[in-house]
Amino acid sequence: MKETIVIKIGTGVLTRENGTLDGASLVRLVTAVAELKARGHSCVMVSSGAVGAGVSALSLGAYPDDVETRQAAAAIGQARLMQRYQTLFEQFDLDVAQLLLTGSDLKDHRERVSATMNRLLLEGNIVPIVNENDSVAIEELRVGDNDMLSARVAELLGAKTLILLTTVDGLLDQNDALIERVHDLDELGGVIRSESGKFSIGGMASKLEAVRCATEWGIEVLIANGRNPEQLLDLIEGKGKATRFKV
Numbered sequence: 001m002k003e004t005i006v007i008k009i010g011t012g013v014l015t016r017e018n019g020t021l022d023g024a025s026l027v028r029l030v031t032a033v034a035e036l037k038a039r040g041h042s043c044v045m046v047s048s049g050a051v052g053a054g055v056s057a058l059s060l061g062a063y064p065d066d067v068e069t070r071q072a073a074a075a076i077g078q079a080r081l082m083q084r085y086q087t088l089f090e091q092f093d094l095d096v097a098q099l100l101l102t103g104s105d106l107k108d109h110r111e112r113v114s115a116t117m118n119r120l121l122l123e124g125n126i127v128p129i130v131n132e133n134d135s136v137a138i139e140e141l142r143v144g145d146n147d148m149l150s151a152r153v154a155e156l157l158g159a160k161t162l163i164l165l166t167t168v169d170g171l172l173d174q175n176d177a178l179i180e181r182v183h184d185l186d187e188l189g190g191v192i193r194s195e196s197g198k199f200s201i202g203g204m205a206s207k208l209e210a211v212r213c214a215t216e217w218g219i220e221v222l223i224a225n226g227r228n229p230e231q232l233l234d235l236i237e238g239k240g241k242a243t244r245f246k247v
């Protein structure tokens with residue numbers, strides 16, 4: 001088995017602006033991850049989209065601000081999301097495993113979480129799918145955003161590569177040109193443009209915070225476009241369009 005790759009997928013990649021899951025995007029993503037599995041890579045997904053996918057069920061026009069509604073939306077959306085993943089991965093004879101974590105699980109129950117994940121990864125046909133346990137996590141115990149959650153999961157598993165899939169090609173400079181390689185985060189200064197969308201949760205700032213932690217932990221991070229998942233294999237082989245943060 002090759003080394004484990006952690007792939008984080010943002011809400012903007014998985015949902016449409018009306019708060020429903022984007023089926024076509026999910027099909028392409030799952031097909032690309034299945035291809036990685038077929039090549040012997042061990043993959044863990046950190047998938048957002050639970051709150052986003054619950055929005056339409058609650059007839060909300062936008063991402064909810066209040067905690068109760070957000071947690072209720074997550075409870076509905078998480079089930080919808082996993083149901084889709086399961087159905088799609090089944091086409092490739094793969095199964096999914098759901099892990100909903102809070103910050104305290106990663107802090108106080110590290111061994112437990114890692115033992116479960118590693119047990120799942122022993123089975124070649126399982127794709128673990130992680131999310132924050134949004135419907136119960138209270139503020140003090142939250143990881144906060146899935147960029148940081150994915151960095152912490154990658155660290156826990158000893159992964160060497162973390163791919164953050166978002167709705168842009170990577171970090172863009174003020175002229176919209178892709179920054180392909182970053183060796184020192186502190187040199188970026190004000191040159192980057194911010195990504196934003198109705199259902200974009202963290203934006204680039206939260207990604208860069210996660211990148212800082214992950215690279216300090218020795219994990220190479222890539223930010224790439226989740227609307228172009230076909231390039232996942234290329235990305236792992238050092239090709240493709242992305243911003244790479246070297247360790």
Ligand code: GLU
Nearest residue numbers: 048049050051145146201
């Ligand atoms: N856990 C949230 C969700 O599934 C998303 C949080 C994030 O993307 O940072 O909707």
